[in-house]
Amino acid sequence: MSHLLFKTIFIFLLLSFHLSFHQTEASIFHHFLVAIFNNLPNNDVPLTVHCQSRDDDLGYHNLTVGQSFNFTFRENIFWRTVFYCHFWWHPKETSFDVFNKGQRCIKHGPYYSHNCIWVAFSDVFTLNGTEASIFHRFLVAIFNNLPNNDIPLTLHCQSDDKDLGYHNLTVGQSFNFTFHEDIIWKTVFYCRFWWHPKEIEFDVFNNGQRCIKHGPIYSHDCIWEAGIRPKFLVSIFSSLPNNNVPLTVHCQSRDDDLGFHNITVGQSYNFTFYENFFWRTVFFCHFWWHPKEISFDVFNKGQKCIKKGPVYSHDCIWIAELDGFTLNGVKEHDW
Ligand SMILES: *[C@@H]1O[C@H](CO)[C@@H](O)[C@H](O)[C@H]1NC(C)=O
Ligand SMILES: *[C@@H]1O[C@H](CO)[C@@H](O)[C@H](O)[C@H]1NC(C)=O
Ligand SMILES: *[C@@H]1O[C@H](CO)[C@@H](O)[C@H](O)[C@H]1NC(C)=O
Numbered sequence: 221m222s223h224l225l226f227k228t229i230f231i232f233l234l235l236s237f238h239l240s241f242h243q244t245e246a247s248i249f250h251h252f253l254v255a256i257f258n259n260l261p262n263n264d265v266p267l268t269v270h271c272q273s274r275d276d277d278l279g280y281h282n283l284t285v286g287q288s289f290n291f292t293f294r295e296n297i298f299w300r301t302v303f304y305c306h307f308w309w310h311p312k313e314t315s316f317d318v319f320n321k322g323q324r325c326i327k328h329g330p331y332y333s334h335n336c337i338w339v340a341f342s343d344v345f346t347l348n349g350t351e352a353s354i355f356h357r358f359l360v361a362i363f364n365n366l367p368n369n370d371i372p373l374t375l376h377c378q379s380d381d382k383d384l385g386y387h388n389l390t391v392g393q394s395f396n397f398t399f400h401e402d403i404i405w406k407t408v409f410y411c412r413f414w415w416h417p418k419e420i421e422f423d424v425f426n427n428g429q430r431c432i433k434h435g436p437i438y439s440h441d442c443i444w445e446a447g448i449r450p451k452f453l454v455s456i457f458s459s460l461p462n463n464n465v466p467l468t469v470h471c472q473s474r475d476d477d478l479g480f481h482n483i484t485v486g487q488s489y490n491f492t493f494y495e496n497f498f499w500r501t502v503f504f505c506h507f508w509w510h511p512k513e514i515s516f517d518v519f520n521k522g523q524k525c526i527k528k529g530p531v532y533s534h535d536c537i538w539i540a541e542l543d544g545f546t547l548n549g550v551k552e553h554d555w
């Protein structure tokens with residue numbers, strides 16, 4: 221009996237959830253269409269397409285000239301859907317996001333549209349009639365921002381069919397080149413760098429939307445800087461009134477737990493670290509000064525310590541006072 225009651229309630233709950241879901245659905249979901257047309261020259265090679273999202277694999281499709289492959293989906297209000305497709309038109313191949321942004325299909329898409337009409341031509345893809353200009357002309361700039369030590373930065377950049385030669389850059393100099401990327405045709409530029417005794421080689425361009433796969437931003441300017449990774453200092457100084465209660469601090473990053481430290485009045489607790497190229501380091505600290513406590517990021521942004529930090533500095537000097545915390549002289553947090 222009780223089992224049956226439970227079942228009934230469960231079904232009722234399920235039904236009512238379902239109903240309310242459908243009631244709100246209309247206002248929060250948008251319908252999108254992605255269409256991929258084959259407008260390639262007729263050469264007996266089909267355009268093979270394989271599209272996927274995180275959750276859906278739409279399978280492989282062969283399109284003859286004039287054919288299209290379409291799919292529709294509903295985007296939720298969080299605009300998190302990403303569909304990417306891999307294209308083969310022997311011997312060429314490429315892959316890119318065909319949808320990663322509500323309203324414009326892709327970031328920097330040409331129009332506000334819920335119809336994402338992609339057309340494959342022999343040398344370019346268009347989105348909704350516009351040559352996807354974000355893929356078109358690219359600049360690679362390589363700056364020598366190394367310390368001055370009489371050794372030039374020597375570099376040698378190449379693609380499969382171009383050799384850009386050897387170049388020596390003195391400090392402050394840059395070496396630039398531009399090229400046209402046709403997004404079907406996979407351009408890769410790689411460079412070898414020498415700064416005696418160091419030497420390294422990597423791709424400076426291998427992705428039409430972000431310069432390199434997993435590059436930090438959508439851009440067709442690929443600005444590389446050779447430098448020494450900047451070293452940052454975080455210093456936490458207690459300027460609290462002397463009342464026998466120490467300031468206890470516990471700082472962590474994603475990878476490092478710096479442990480618990482008690483700072484007496486007039487003392488400081490410091491740590492230093494090297495920030496990586498992608499500026500992704502975050503350090504957050506928890507502070508206790510009985511009965512008060514607070515936690516916040518003490519570092520989450522290269523150059524200014526924190527987003528909207530008061531000054532450009534590699535030294536992040538936090539001072540704990542009776543009424544809160546200052547960063548490099550500017551009040552940032554109340555207790
Ligand atoms: C697509 O065509 C290729 C030959 O060009 C063939 O190997 C493949 O099986 C075809 N795939 C589908 C899904 O029809
Ligand atoms: C795909 O969508 C486009 C644009 O709405 C339409 O012209 C075309 O007929 C559709 N193709 C198929 C196979 O549904
Ligand atoms: C670059 O400098 C090195 C010495 O550091 C020299 O041997 C080489 O010839 C120079 N190359 C060019 C292209 O100027």
Ligand SMILES: *[C@@H]1O[C@H](CO)[C@@H](O)[C@H](O)[C@H]1NC(C)=O
Pocket residue numbers: 361394395396
């Ligand atoms: C290379 O490009 C950068 C970024 O646009 C620019 O600041 C710099 O002056 C250029 N250098 C040369 C030598 O053209």
Ligand SMILES: *[C@@H]1O[C@H](CO)[C@@H](O)[C@H](O)[C@H]1NC(C)=O
Pocket residue numbers: 465466468480481482
């Ligand atoms: C910090 O001080 C508290 C007492 O105020 C003590 O319980 C704790 O063990 C101390 N921690 C460290 C790391 O010294």
Ligand SMILES: *[C@@H]1O[C@H](CO)[C@@H](O)[C@H](O)[C@H]1NC(C)=O
Pocket residue numbers: 455488489490537
């Ligand atoms: C922490 O850094 C500050 C600022 O550079 C410095 O004045 C202080 O002496 C350092 N404290 C310790 C314990 O190293």
Ligand SMILES: CC(=O)N[C@H]1CO[C@H](CO)[C@@H](O)[C@@H]1O
Pocket residue numbers: 331332333334335337348349350
């Ligand atoms: C060429 C083409 O398809 N243009 C369309 C792009 O999207 C806008 C907004 O939906 C339409 O008005 C255009 O006709």
